[in-house]
Amino acid sequence: MNTTPHTVDVAAATPYRIHIGPNLLDDGSWLARTLRGRQALLVSDANVAPLYAGRVEAALQAAGPGLRIARHVIAAGETEKTLANFSGTIDALAALGATRDACVFALGGGVVGDLAGFAAACWMRGIDIVQLPTTLLAMVDSSVGGKTAVDIPQGKNLVGAFHVPRAVLADTATLRTLPARELRAGLAEVIKYGAIVDADFLHWLDAHRDALLGGDDAALAQAIARSCAHKAAITTRDPLEHGDRALLNFGHTFGHAIEAEQGYGDGLNHGEAVAVGMLLAARLSATLGLASRADAEALRTLLQRFELPVDVPAGLTPEALLARMRLDKKAQASGLRFILWNGPGAARIVADVEEGAVLAVLRAEG
Ligand SMILES: NC(=O)c1ccc[n+]([C@@H]2O[C@H](COP(=O)([O-])OP(=O)(O)OC[C@H]3O[C@@H](n4cnc5c(N)ncnc54)[C@H](O)[C@@H]3O)[C@@H](O)[C@H]2O)c1
Helix, strand or coil: CCCCCEEEEECCCCCEEEEEECCHHHCHHHHHHCCCCCEEEEEEECCCHHHHHHHHHHHHHHHCCCCEEEEEEECCCHHHCCHHHHHHHHHHHHHHCCCCCCEEEEEECHHHHHHHHHHHHHHHHCCEEEEEECCHHHHHHHCCCCEEEEEECCEEEEEEEECCCCEEEEEHHHHHHCCHHHHHHHHHHHHHHHHHHCHHHHHHHHHCHHHHHCCCHHHHHHHHHHHHHHHHHHHHHCCCCCCHHHHHHCCHHHHHHHHHHHCCCCCCCHHHHHHHHHHHHHHHHHHCCCCCHHHHHHHHHHHHHCCCCCCCCCCCCHHHHHHHHHHCCCCECCEEEEEEECCCCCEEEEEEECHHHHHHHHHHHC
């Protein structure tokens, strides 16, 4: 397979480009091209910074000798996507003396990307953010589309802003240090794109499973580029999630309920919860006559072939999960809203889903 970098152009109101390929983090000239001013804040976490922050800083410094660079490192994990860490990032921008043309570089997974993106969205009402995603999930999902947020005790991503990146640079070589479990979690989001808009992609993924799970650069870059192209197309059509963008939440209503109910930090991670959630959404679709049972079970087989979980973790009751879903942002005043499925490559938004059907699907699990 070809290993030249892929690019995906996102035709947002402010257009930007996604670059995907191995060792792109060492390309100082590319990093420097994204800079407008003389200050850069590199935000990362305690796992990623020791591995890659020095390289990014060296590449930036070589390309922009007059540049002032500061590094801000948070502890790793979803429990760190907090208002306190948002505040710490703002303090780091203040200490740097960041002006309106300063740039934040988010080096890490979705936690760092969402937190740093939100800080960039708020500092002086919005400065540049360049996303340097280092997890597969961040490469195919969180770094693209401009959603930024932090969590509060009442729920995930409840405080945030839309703020599109100036550019995204996905260095696939960073995936070599990513724990295998995190790689698989990212593959759940990749499968999601196939499920909602691209049936052929599902076949391609199945055929390239060994290469993808084995961390093959070329296969991963291709899967990332195709996923980003889908996310770009959907978010360009509907940047603020008034319609179609919600399709990207396939599996997320169930997934978020699982994540919230088990408590962040333990149990399934985001991608794994989405894997279980997609299967539950497919089964709910079958129960409502929108998709065939055979298609739902074929999705289960594919998820299992990618070594992803397909069962609700023990101890989470259907009633408790339903209560969580009622609180979900995607629930409307009138009732539960789900992204349901019409089979491979076809999803739709359905409002007022009967709670009884949701409970039946969850109870059939146990
Ligand atoms: N903004 C959006 O549109 C959007 C979309 C999807 C998900 N998200 C958010 O993304 C977050 C999940 O992101 P995630 O799955 O990337 O989690 P994460 O950022 O917590 O990263 C997972 C783990 O991998 C480590 N890690 C990251 N890159 C590494 C590397 N290359 N080598 C070794 N270790 C590495 C991290 O330190 C962390 O421990 C959630 O908060 C979710 O809400 C946002």
